[in-house]
Amino acid sequence: MTDAYVAIEGGHVLTGRARAPGTARGELVFTTAYTGYEESLTDPSYAEQVLTFSYPLIGNYGVRDERFESDRVQPTAVLARELTDDVAEWLEAEGVPAIDHLDTRDVVTDVREEGAMECGIAAGPDATSEDALAELDRCKGMSEHTDIGATVSVDEPARYEGGGAYEVALIDCGAKGSIRSSLLERGADVTVLPYDATPEDVRAVDPDLLFVSNGPGDPENFEAAQALVEEFAGELPLAGICLGQQIVAAALGGTTEKMAFGHRGVNQPVQDLDSGRVVMTTQNHGYTVTDPGELDVTQINVNDDTPEGLASDALDVITRQYHPEANPGPHDSLDFFDDVLAMADAQQIAPTAD
Numbered sequence: 001m002t003d004a005y006v007a008i009e010g011g012h013v014l015t016g017r018a019r020a021p022g023t024a025r026g027e028l029v030f031t032t033a034y035t036g037y038e039e040s041l042t043d044p045s046y047a048e049q050v051l052t053f054s055y056p057l058i059g060n061y062g063v064r065d066e067r068f069e070s071d072r073v074q075p076t077a078v079l080a081r082e083l084t085d086d087v088a089e090w091l092e093a094e095g096v097p098a099i100d101h102l103d104t105r106d107v108v109t110d111v112r113e114e115g116a117m118e119c120g121i122a123a124g125p126d127a128t129s130e131d132a133l134a135e136l137d138r139c140k141g142m143s144e145h146t147d148i149g150a151t152v153s154v155d156e157p158a159r160y161e162g163g164g165a166y167e168v169a170l171i172d173c174g175a176k177g178s179i180r181s182s183l184l185e186r187g188a189d190v191t192v193l194p195y196d197a198t199p200e201d202v203r204a205v206d207p208d209l210l211f212v213s214n215g216p217g218d219p220e221n222f223e224a225a226q227a228l229v230e231e232f233a234g235e236l237p238l239a240g241i242c243l244g245q246q247i248v249a250a251a252l253g254g255t256t257e258k259m260a261f262g263h264r265g266v267n268q269p270v271q272d273l274d275s276g277r278v279v280m281t282t283q284n285h286g287y288t289v290t291d292p293g294e295l296d297v298t299q300i301n302v303n304d305d306t307p308e309g310l311a312s313d314a315l316d317v318i319t320r321q322y323h324p325e326a327n328p329g330p331h332d333s334l335d336f337f338d339d340v341l342a343m344a345d346a347q348q349i350a351p352t353a354d
């Protein structure tokens with residue numbers, strides 16, 4: 001049955017089966033992750049993107065909300081070869097259009113060859129290819145979503161207690177829940193602050209560590225978070241994950257750029273340049289740091305040499321381009337959280353002199 005359409009930049013229209021009805025538009029991206037669909041679908045970094053699963057069967061172990069990374073489905077639409085009823089019903093209940101019975105090998109090949117593309121989606125009994133083309137027409141590029149942080153961040157500060165060993169200010173640019181829980185599990189209290197928090201908001205928390213989260217869109221559009229990094233660099237230890245790494249680098253004299261089609265999956269090999277050790281990592285990003293500014297590159301992607309870890313001993317900064325919190329994916333880099341909290345420990349022992 002053909003009751004679903006995907007219009008891709010250039011005007012090419014694919015047909016498939018509607019699994020959750022509706023129209024949508026966004027940047028067409030793919031993940032090669034073979035498990036972790038609940039975590040991926042609730043990762044706020046996917047806001048304004050249409051997520052294609054390259055693994056052919058998605059949903060074979062159901063849907064459980066304890067695995068969610070945020071309180072809603074984040075991509076604007078979902079494409080797959082085959083979605084189970086559990087996942088299709090969840091997406092329909094969330095109002096997120098979903099299409100399967102697509103040849104996702106073709107979609108992935110197109111994105112790999114052409115780079116990230118805009119697309120329009122129409123699914124359901126009354127859907128037409130014209131509807132999908134009209135959505136494509138209205139689609140904006142990722143960098144044009146200039147206030148994307150507002151759509152994924154908390155509105156007000158929210159405090160979580162993990163034992164009081166450290167005080168962390170987590171700037172929520174679209175944070176995955178696992179970043180907060182990884183800090184809480186290690187004894188930290190965490191105050192989640194909005195993406196546009198001011199230096200005064202951070203000072204009100206009196207943190208031992210400033211942590212910039214992952215999130216959707218172009219790091220250049222997160223000016224307030226960059227201003228925080230500029231303000232506190234050298235005064236507080238700084239950590240960042242994914243968008244957080246990009247924001248920290250951009251604030252400290254570096255540059256970022258959009259990649260052809262990015263890294264999304266759970267088996268991206270990363271080498272630590274000091275130890276030589278390679279670990280498999282979870283990734284979901286379309287931008288990369290091109291110049292680390294005042295930071296040193298400490299880890300690189302084995303496939304394409306892009307920077308995966310940045311640091312400065314002088315400024316007490318450690319960042320990762322990948323997702324050490326996993327969920328989904330390998331747990332091989334959870335020690336990142338021990339390393340950043342060790343910086344907070346040192347801060348408590350030797351606070352900056354007034």
Ligand SMILES: NC(=O)CC[C@H](N)C(=O)O
Pocket residue numbers: 045213214215216217218219241242243244284285286287288
């Ligand atoms: N997971 C993330 O934080 C993504 C970062 C950024 N939005 C990118 O696509 O590169």
